[in-house]
Amino acid sequence: MELDLRTVMRQFATGVGVVSTWAEEPDGADGRRHDAITVNSLTPVSYDPPLVALSLRHGSAFLADLLAARRWGVSILAAQGADTARLLARSRQARAEALAGLPAVPGRHTGALLLDGPGWIECALADSFTVGDHLMVIGTVLATGVRPPQDPLVFLHGSLTPATTP
Numbered sequence: 001m002e003l004d005l006r007t008v009m010r011q012f013a014t015g016v017g018v019v020s021t022w023a024e025e026p027d028g029a030d031g032r033r034h035d036a037i038t039v040n041s042l043t044p045v046s047y048d049p050p051l052v053a054l055s056l057r058h059g060s061a062f063l064a065d066l067l068a069a070r071r072w073g074v075s076i077l078a079a080q081g082a083d084t085a086r087l088l089a090r091s092r093q094a095r096a097e098a099l100a101g102l103p104a105v106p107g108r109h110t111g112a113l114l115l116d117g118p119g120w121i122e123c124a125l126a127d128s129f130t131v132g133d134h135l136m137v138i139g140t141v142l143a144t145g146v147r148p149p150q151d152p153l154v155f156l157h158g159s160l161t162p163a164t165t166p
Contacts, residue, residue, distance in 0.1 A: 013156040013163075014040040016085050019054060020104070020113040021072040023065040030106070034113050036099055037062050038089040040155040042074060050141035051126060055134040061092055063135060070125040072139065073112030075104075078150035079162030081117060085153060086160070109142040118150045 020036035037060075045051040052074070056063040066072050077085055087098035104113035107122040114120045123139025130136075154163045
């Protein structure tokens with residue numbers, strides 16, 4: 001019997017967010033080159049102390065920047081964030097162009113960009129370890145914020161789906 005984890009996991013709805021980090025770059029507007037990617041792998045690990053986990057593909061340039069900066073921001077996307085999620089699921093160059101046009105502010109604790117959405121988190125790298133073809137990064141939560149409730153954006157059946165809340 002062949003294992004088909006990807007097909008099975010498409011049946012599991014997950015929230016969608018954007019993770020942002022930066023790399024030092026003297027020519028950047030604030031001395032940094034910002035980058036952001038779409039994720040659906042955000043997991044709370046502990047509430048005391050507050051820790052979250054992300055799983056990122058080995059070898060990605062974004063992961064290299066995150067490990068060097070040791071800081072990142074997470075913006076949870078609302079249902080109307082599907083276009084943003086698609087834009088930030090592209091190549092680094094395409095993400096840079098898209099990110100330049102998105103409304104975002106640097107987080108006070110990390111300098112990572114935070115986008116509009118129902119919630120955000122700022123993290124500092126606490127630990128990381130290899131898990132198959134990904135690196136799981138554990139972040140100490142430095143700051144959080146919520147905005148008025150909005151319908152969530154979820155990833156289900158291999159696509160982005162606006163969900164309605166009761």
